[in-house]
Amino acid sequence: MKNIDWLIIDWGTTNFRAFAMNKNGTLVKKTERRLGLLQIDNNEFALALQTVLDDWLGEYKSLPIYMAGMVGSAQGWVNAPYAEAPVSISHLAQKSVQFTLPWGAQATIVPGVSYESTPKHYDVMRGEEVQLFGLQSLENKESFVAVFPGTHSKHMYINESALSSFTTFMTGEMFSILSKHSILGMGLPDQHASITAFEKGINESGQKPLTSQLFATRTHRLFGNLKECDVLDYLSGLLIGEELKALTSNRVYLVGGEALCCRYKTACELLGIEATIANGDDAFLNGMLQIKKALNDDK
Known part of the structure; x- marks a missing residue:
């Protein structure tokens, strides 16, 4: 745990992956679970995440968590409105949604992107x-x-x-x-x-x-x-x-x-x-x- 400074969560509709990173952005540990958004009952995302992290890392409650994927959709944990293309990395970061987890750490969800190819015809991704x-x-x-x-x-x-x-x-x-x-x-x-x-x-x-x-x-x-x-x-x-x-x-x-x-x-x-x-x-x-x-x- 001394080498872990922040966590990354890739949370989709069917799969869940977590990455423990050091301060230089190097991967220290990784875990994967069959714990997609569709498996979470009653929107208890915080409880599901806490259960995984308790089992996997133990001491994690001071670590900031950065999340991406369908976890930021309307069917996910927090609805993070899409950033509109054209979009830069700085704009994407600015549109990210931040909130405090029940155990006090900060969470960030990357918003995904929408693109209006022709008037009123959209494409999206997360x-x-x-x-x-x-x-x-x-x-x-x-x-x-x-x-x-x-x-x-x-x-x-x-x-x-x-x-x-x-x-x-x-x-x-x-x-x-x-x-x-x-x-x-x-x-x-x-x-x-x-x-x-x-x-x-x-x-x-x-x-x-x-x-x-x-x-x-x-x-x-x-x-x-x-x-x-x-x-x-x-x-x-x-x-x-x-x-x-x-x-x-x-x-x-x-x-x-x-x-x-x-x-x-x-x-x-x-x-x-x-x-x-x-x-x-x-x-x-x-x-x-x-x-x-x-x-x-x-x-």
Whole structure:
């Protein structure tokens, strides 16, 4: 405990992660729990957090806590209104919500970001903005594009050190729904990894409107153009290809889990997009450190 000066909490709808940090922003300890917001009864977030910290650290009650993710949503602990893009790290810090925990320590919740792409059409995120600014600090770049693969994949544009715009793609969720609950995944045998089927999906994506192109997942199977065990890799290629063809840059960072980022990198290479994989945890922790510095005017 002598080496721990502050805590970071990444609290989403299904998962909970806590990081114990030293004064220099170096990770000392980490814990993960299946304790998402959906598992908290009667809004007893403080009690749930205290239970985890009592079990994990013991002596923590004097440590400030910085939180990000859906914990700051209307369904979370404290509703932290979105910061509006374009937004800088200092603006994001200023919009953070601070309050005192029941045991006397100070808590800070990062607000997330909204973006009005066209009048009255909005996009939102909570958590990825922290990773984005952490990546910017680590890479020391004023302008770049980052893709965050996942259930709701994000394409984010940094210009002159500010998050200027972003777009969400429901790629991961679409794959899950279509593969489990539609005719496209019905009655399939065990699936094998097939780079050939995945590349076929990438190459054929965008040729027709998506709801029409998706039906090729069925007809390729019926007419023997796909092996029965390769169908879902083709479907994955269609969806990821459709998403990546919306990019307006041929050079991107991929931020997130290694396996999914590697899949996106393969797709990028096929489409002539230069992709660099960045570690999501490193970006997140550095982003929270930058927000902490901005709040405390600590350069």
